[in-house]
Amino acid sequence: MSDVALAANLGLWTVPIAVVGGAIRVSTPFLFVSLGELVTEKSGRINLGLEGTLVMGAMSGFAGAWLSGSPWLGVLLAGLVGIALGALHAGICSLPRVNDIAVGIALMLFGTGLAFYLGKPLVQPKAPTLPALPLGWWSDIPQIRAALEVNGLFVIGLVLTPLLRWALSNTRWGMIVRMVGDSAEAARALGYSPLRVRLAATCFGGFMAGVGGSFLSLYYPGSWNEGLSSGQGITAVALVIFARWNPVGCFLASLLFGGAVALGPALQAVGVTAGAYLFNAAPYILTLVILILSSSSRHRIAGAPGELSVTR
Amino acid sequence: MADRPEPAAWSDRIMEPLAAPLVAVAATLVLFGAFMALAGHNPLEVYRLMGVGAFGSWFSCQNTLQRAAPLLLTALCTALPARMGLVIIGGEGAFVIGGLAAMAAGLPLVDAGLPPLVIQAVMALAGMAAGGALIATAGALRHWRGVNETISSLLLSSIAIAVMNQLVEGVMRDPTSLNKPSTRALPDPDMLGTMPGMDVHVGLAAGLVVCVATWLLMTRTTFGFAVRLVGGNLRAARLVGLPVGPMIVIVTALAGACAGLAGMVEVAAVQARANANIVAGYGVSGILVAFLARQNPLAVIPVAVILGGIGASGGLLQRRLDLPDAVVLVLQGILFVALLAGEGLPRWSEFRARIVR
Known part of the structure; x- marks a missing residue:
């Protein structure tokens, strides 16, 4: 019961500390899915099926880690499964008359269904989880140490964010993706195949969503069950719009969403138990409010790729 | 290539809206059957049980309607x-x-x-x-x-x-x-x-x-x-x-x-x-x-x-073949994906025109 005593000592400070720790922990899947979806949307496609990819990533990542004994092989497997689902989305979308939003809904159902089916034998076993970096070593207070137990994937995401921003605006590949997203006609005129670029961009999005899913089953909460995802995949898709298609925005928004999710349990720890379910819904409410504020019926959202159906 | 468009044949009017969903259903039966075969189940037996579970008796018919x-x-x-x-x-x-x-x-x-x-x-x-x-x-x-x-x-x-x-x-x-x-x-x-x-x-x-x-x-x-x-x-x-x-x-x-x-x-x-x-x-x-x-x-x-x-037959599949209840979700998912892919196929009238010519 020393935790309770310490919580009492720290008083209400436990809430912001837990929120920061929770924000870092909870934000990682948001960050990976949104960075991946950002590239997909930059190419002019939206993949709503990332929710299914996330759940498949969680399931296959857990299975890979359990079978191989290495959590990082699990992460890799989750990414590969994500690539396969991304390729499926892009493949169907490249047929004429097919709507990318509808395909996304279908893959959301397909991915979750397949993950639940294949994941049945995985509910019992324990897989090796991803290691954490103890960045709170400088502090004596266990709450701060716990809050700063940072996972390797979060660090990778942190590094990837500026890298992606730089790559999108400065590399040849980044420019091709953005050109296809802003005008498929122009890209075609310059000899690039929009379908092929979108295939690559959707596969990248699938890879990132798969890796983000593996974080759920291999680090936090760190086991596989059917209630693992509470809609992070779909929230992250909307988060990209909130972030105005900017990787740094995605990073900050992921932290914000993670903090919002962590606020409920943090308040519960100091005795505020009312509204637990409403706190769980905080990311959805936040997303909706932000969408309402940032959208307009007269003009497109600033920064939106020209070919993107969802902002038309 | 006729100079003026011919009036749509009656078969076109019936087949136009039905062709894509029918192709999708057929593709789903093949894909889901292959999935079941990979899982070690006889696909025909699975489909037979689904038929029995959904429409095999008055009781199962009522269960089906209750879910519908x-x-x-x-x-x-x-x-x-x-x-x-x-x-x-x-x-x-x-x-x-x-x-x-x-x-x-x-x-x-x-x-x-x-x-x-x-x-x-x-x-x-x-x-x-x-x-x-x-x-x-x-x-x-x-x-x-x-x-x-x-x-x-x-x-x-x-x-x-x-x-x-x-x-x-x-x-x-x-x-x-x-x-x-x-x-x-x-x-x-x-x-x-x-x-x-x-x-x-x-x-x-x-x-x-x-x-x-x-x-x-x-x-x-x-x-x-x-x-x-x-x-x-x-x-x-x-x-x-x-x-x-x-x-x-x-x-x-x-x-x-x-x-x-x-x-x-x-x-x-x-x-x-x-x-x-x-x-x-x-x-x-x-x-x-x-x-x-x-x-x-x-x-x-x-x-x-x-x-x-399909939903009503899930229980029977669970009992007889020990399949997880998520098998229904897999079937629905495959069906949905196949259906949308079917939308991208050539339309029935285009298809028929190609064959007849």
Whole structure:
């Protein structure tokens, strides 16, 4: 019961500390899915099926880690499964008359269904989880140490964010993706195949969503069950719009969403138990409010790729 | 290459809308069969058991119809706005909030001792109003704020489910419901009855009536024509002076009301209480029904029965072949993906023209 005593000592400070720790922990899947979806949307496609990819990533990542004994092989497997689902989305979308939003809904159902089916034998076993970096070593207070137990994937995401921003605006590949997203006609005129670029961009999005899913089953909460995802995949898709298609925005928004999710349990720890379910819904409410504020019926959202159906 | 277009052959008129779904169903049977074979099951045996589980006896037929009843209504939540070119996927939330609102409105009337018919009517209205308000919000946001209706309806749906959990856990909780927080139960005499001659609740009849009525509304009235005009060409609809905004709100409210009514039937005929049990995936399956029925309210009826049958056979597959219940989700997922891929195939008339020539 020393935790309770310490919580009492720290008083209400436990809430912001837990929120920061929770924000870092909870934000990682948001960050990976949104960075991946950002590239997909930059190419002019939206993949709503990332929710299914996330759940498949969680399931296959857990299975890979359990079978191989290495959590990082699990992460890799989750990414590969994500690539396969991304390729499926892009493949169907490249047929004429097919709507990318509808395909996304279908893959959301397909991915979750397949993950639940294949994941049945995985509910019992324990897989090796991803290691954490103890960045709170400088502090004596266990709450701060716990809050700063940072996972390797979060660090990778942190590094990837500026890298992606730089790559999108400065590399040849980044420019091709953005050109296809802003005008498929122009890209075609310059000899690039929009379908092929979108295939690559959707596969990248699938890879990132798969890796983000593996974080759920291999680090936090760190086991596989059917209630693992509470809609992070779909929230992250909307988060990209909130972030105005900017990787740094995605990073900050992921932290914000993670903090919002962590606020409920943090308040519960100091005795505020009312509204637990409403706190769980905080990311959805936040997303909706932000969408309402940032959208307009007269003009497109600033920064939106020209070919993107969802902002038309 | 004829100089003037020939009138469409009768086979074209029948095959045009049916070809793609039929190809999708055939592809699904092959793909899912291969999936079952990989899992070590004889696909033919799986399909035989599904047939038996869905339509093999009077008992299983009734089970199928019982599951089809909510799908009739939740499918309309997607199908009606689709006529206007809107993709709404918030049926699950409208279903849940409809069930919750029905209980919230019904229980005080039960305490007041009003006759069952009055209670049921008020419950139905409350469920429809709540579901309608939820989906109409997505429609209004689309028109006046330009918010994408697919994402907003999904977010609203998640929020509605959280509100249900919150209220059932808090103010509306029956203190005697310990393991699963629930509202108080609707007393037996106030529950919806069954249809004459069968053990299926009257929600089935309600669903059939609403499907036919909305089909008539969409195909045989001026309003329906205007709705299809908005869906076909928004600019033209504005040019002829149609009130696009109010029309979007009316149609999305109607769509949400259908799913809300299904939620009311679920609590008033099946569960008797509102609790986490009503988040059973009827809203999500309804999306698939609507797409498979090509957003046609009349075609929703047979498709809902088929998908109800697939759901009903899940139990038998679980018992006989020891398959996890998620096998139904896999089949639905494959079907949905195949269906959309089928949309990309050449149309029947193009296909036939190629062969005949």
